Amino acid sequence: MSSRTMTLSQAFAEGVAEEMERDPAVFVVGTDLFIRGGHWAQVKGLGEKFGRERIRDAPISEAAMVSAGVGAALNGMRPIVDLNFVDFVFGAMDEVVNQAAKIRYMWDVPVPLVIRGTAGVAFGAAQHNNQVEAWFAHMPGLFVATPSTPWDAKGLIKSALRGSDPVVFLMHKMQTGLRGEAGGPDDLVPYGRAAIRRSGADVTIVGYSIMASKALEAARRLEAEGIDAEVIDLRTVFPLDLETVVASVRKTGRLVVAGESTRIGGIASEVAAAIQEACFDDLDAPIERVGALHAPIPHSPALFKALIPDVADVERAARTALYREQPTEVPA
Amino acid sequence: MSSRTMTLSQAFAEGVAEEMERDPAVFVVGTDLFIRGGHWAQVKGLGEKFGRERIRDAPISEAAMVSAGVGAALNGMRPIVDLNFVDFVFGAMDEVVNQAAKIRYMWDVPVPLVIRGTAGVAFGAAQHNNQVEAWFAHMPGLFVATPSTPWDAKGLIKSALRGSDPVVFLMHKMQTGLRGEAGGPDDLVPYGRAAIRRSGADVTIVGYSIMASKALEAARRLEAEGIDAEVIDLRTVFPLDLETVVASVRKTGRLVVAGESTRIGGIASEVAAAIQEACFDDLDAPIERVGALHAPIPHSPALFKALIPDVADVERAARTALYREQPTEVPA
């Protein structure tokens, strides 16, 4: 593997460090950052490098952390507010939604702010496994990054730190340690541009965050059955790169959209709704949505694994889209 | 009109009063309730009737109001937390999402709590016109009521106050003064049961809250063009009564779903995604979603009226579903 191989968290930290060197306005606010480098090593090593002023530990005051970020952004800074688990954003929701998201529209000024949170389902039970990417995608004024590779984590945080809009940056718990190649100082990843991870002719599988990875794995397995799947990683759930999906569906005529969050009201539904409209005459089968049942996440692994979609669920949905298998209750 | 004709707010207040008389556990917490009866007269007259203990004014502390409601519900009460504008829920989002919504699942106890907020678009600019029904519909553990008639406002609040799950109860700013007939003490309206407001053969128009009313008006106007539209009012956006919509689409073969909130990630997308799957072979045209552009709501009426959908947008979408008109940018 290339010398640029590292974990998703390391790639994120590298991107932040590079931008902090480039731009003195960039700083990070959150808890357990300076000594520990964050609970997912997302800013590991930056404390010694940039000092307590720029790697700034705060009291457990999420509302104040985010408002401090918003106000600082309006006064010439480029803050990253690190919320630890994204679940703690609920205590700062007004600051995100009524302030950060709306200020450019109301006041015609840029709000260069990143709100980072660790998302997705893993251990931690109900209150530490909320899925909020669909919420933020529905809220005008925010961008939502959902990287599934180290390359994208670095490229997307760098773009966010050079942009002028608030970005909710979500890193999946199960992927912060994911290893892969990361780009160099100038490898930015744009917002609203999906990546075709695998090209195929039979069925299009769209995913984001961990489901992009699971979709790719499903495609590999489907190959054995002679199913040639095209896999698209949305990379950002807002903006949504619908054009790339449309082009693919025009080719395959079949679509599976996979998200880890509860199906009802999820990103997969938005993609399905838009594509059925744009590709009505191209679709040879209903669009299949892969997602979780409408339930909180329990503590016991024996239980939560039954709620969230896995690779087999994506495979099953693809077969269903190809009329190779009757729909079963998803997730099985 | 019948002697039971009243405004939507009066019907809500009547429902609350009846349940407060029935059940001493019911009480209301919020601001400006006791003297004023709420800024939309939603509990007008209840202060004198039930006293300060049960019509309970609180400091401007939304988080404490909701946690007070959650804890009281767990200790034998049936609180209504009145948040005034639903926009103020952001300051209590953890209490709604991580506490109220998840407690039954985590702890196997009922949480008979109503969180009332005035929603929808009107005057008040960006921070007072958030659309959050899709957020709460995506969050397991919550019910979401979106009445469009006095009858439903009364029937749904009564059901909520006899149920055992947390309900987010949304009343549209432009409809609190809407007049219509209200039911008697025993006319409850169930959750997850849509109402067919008009039956028709050519196209199905689904709406909720104010868009249910606009859909009905659109249907009346379309009649003049010889278009016979069926109008379905969802009444609650969680649970969603998809069965009623499926039955209608099997009949009409065409579907328009209308919500006032921004189209991206809205309830209309969820309905469209589910129906394209269930009715793939029944649909003669793409499902049309009517919604707002992805922008905050501005102060000037000249501007916000251009962002949100009106009756003409629903008509246009219906014609499009009938291939009578090319799609135009919605809203026009």
Place this chain on the structure above:
Amino acid sequence: NGGDPSGAQAAAATAAWAAGGEASARALSGRPTVTVVAAPPLDPDRPAWSESRKPGRGRRRYEVVGANLERPADDDELLALELGAHDRAAVAEWLEAMALIRVFEERAAPLARAGKIPGGMHSAAGQEAVAVGAVRALKPTDIVTSTHRSHHHSLAKGLEPAGIMAELYGKAGGVLGGRAGHLHLADFSIGLFGSNGIVGAGLGIATGAAVGAKLRGRDQVAVGFFGDGGANTGRTWENVNLAAMWELPLIAICENNLYAVETHLTAVVSNVTIADRAAGFGLHAVQVDGQDVVAVHDVVAEARERALGGGGPTFVEARTYRYSGHTVDDPETYREADEVETWRRARDPLVRAARALEAAGALEQGGLDAVLARAEETVAAAIEFAESSPWPDPATAADGVYGIEVNLEGKP
């Protein structure tokens, strides 16, 4: 023994405890022991603003500045205010500024009731001295954030009456093209970092702006206004605590006008004052007569010095009163009309300043009328401008949501 007459000592003990050092106030062993953390009275004759002091060392709870901060009694006459060493011409300009606010609010109110100002408005009539006294103690480069009651702060900070009035109308000529309205007035070019429709949120933005000022090493303070009602939201205390911890150049000004919509202060503040709450967070706290423009000015000027001297933030509870209802179409069933009359007669900030200037020979007898007349002209012109300004172009309604091109339709 456990008796501890000095809060400083207790604070030191706390610090020692936390830091692991010897306790300075260690009690004799053997319980029970009861200690109380207390502060000695200050010399009442020492001026509040002339001595330099360390912030929030806990030695005192908070200062009280002003001749009389009690609510006026029914038979009270107009309370005098003292000009102190201030340049009379400066105070005369403050009076002009207060008069502009008063007239703006009085002329705008009926326009809101008539629907000319969509969605109504919150009038700040009666609270002019807080805005003018505070803002006149700042440099133009300093930052101010405001609340739903935004006109007095905005006018004091230098926003043009015509631009505000047109904004209230929702017209294209408004300072923000009619998008923002009276809830969201802002002009970053003059340091007005927005008025906010969410109670307490403006203080948060001021706190963040103070973070920026500190990290950038700017000679700049941020002032965040909020109300007595705002003193009940958690975000207010999170931000006050953050400012105290980070020693930010923040001045948090609570305009305590006794009411939050129809909720009276005593229904939401228990046994203590709002300044007392603030003192509990360890920053310097002051209670000031908010109807005395000079007192407010002096307290804020001192707070600015303290902040820029590295002394950290200051919390100011300004006791004031609103003459209008919560909104201009508030039925006001929650207070007696003569309560308003008493405040007008005994505490009116314009009349108090005018009387003091007259006494000092800096304003001719009855000179306030001329001042108000000039304000009437300005406001009349502002209304004229708003009336004649065109409506914004509906085609622009969705512009500027993002800094880059984005599909806002959800359709490919």
Place this chain on the structure above:
Amino acid sequence: NGGDPSGAQAAAATAAWAAGGEASARALSGRPTVTVVAAPPLDPDRPAWSESRKPGRGRRRYEVVGANLERPADDDELLALELGAHDRAAVAEWLEAMALIRVFEERAAPLARAGKIPGGMHSAAGQEAVAVGAVRALKPTDIVTSTHRSHHHSLAKGLEPAGIMAELYGKAGGVLGGRAGHLHLADFSIGLFGSNGIVGAGLGIATGAAVGAKLRGRDQVAVGFFGDGGANTGRTWENVNLAAMWELPLIAICENNLYAVETHLTAVVSNVTIADRAAGFGLHAVQVDGQDVVAVHDVVAEARERALGGGGPTFVEARTYRYSGHTVDDPETYREADEVETWRRARDPLVRAARALEAAGALEQGGLDAVLARAEETVAAAIEFAESSPWPDPATAADGVYGIEVNLEGKP
């Protein structure tokens, strides 16, 4: 004059001001005047818990209860605690309860590190006296809410070790079938209204439970635990204020163990104590030695009396210390190992209680070992139960989200 030696007077003045009555502490006219709100020292010899007092009249800032609340110095020997008038057998039972917690945490920690307890755990070793002292001052019908550090509260409230351990394992035999885990232990049948994964949220639920108790006229109090870190969230102060305003039967107990994960108290609390913050909200506040089970018990017992006597809520800052890292796999790079050793040697709550019982002849010399041995047996059985308990049925994963039948699939 403006000098005001009595907080009570100042509070009265505030009330008078707010109510519009004559001011009791009106200053002489002519400014400047400086007043300070202060409280006189209490008689150090008066027992903290024997006198009845009105809550939060502002007369004092807060009480300090305990022989020595300072952090131990390196050379400190074990600090004695006094049994006072307590029945020795009762205190001996408290020691048993504390020993069970200590052993439970020490045996569970390696199981968490080994992955037997999915997601790890937060150990409360070192904080036993706060949980046991507080809960033993309550009636079984009283309500307790806990935090992410939940085992000591849960065990003290009477949750069975086996049911807890199986819950931590995520097994079907857990008190909540493995759904809740160590972050969300609860048992409403014994008044344990949940441990909460969100900092400060448990206090909110206790506040609401206290509302219910009050409205239903129940002879019941609610105790909400949270940490020093929790004293920084806005929701904590919103709830404290609400409880003070509504005079709720709430006891808010802040377990100040000096650290929030790796953030030291002094990095987030400025110049004041946490009890000082609370006093600013006008409710009765006490600071107590959290390593003295008797002192904690007495303070909470008094608070319960106060609450049920209509005296309103009490805020308790219990100064304690955690022996483990934040989680049991915390690298603990933020503190010296000998800091932990010093606390164990000089302040251990079990040893202190044992020594006092020995001195009183209620425990034989070295009797703590026998107590711990009994706890070992109980915990060993609990682990055995957890190990042998089956996994929950995956088919039940989505059961019980709602009280009625609902389509959870989003497909008709």
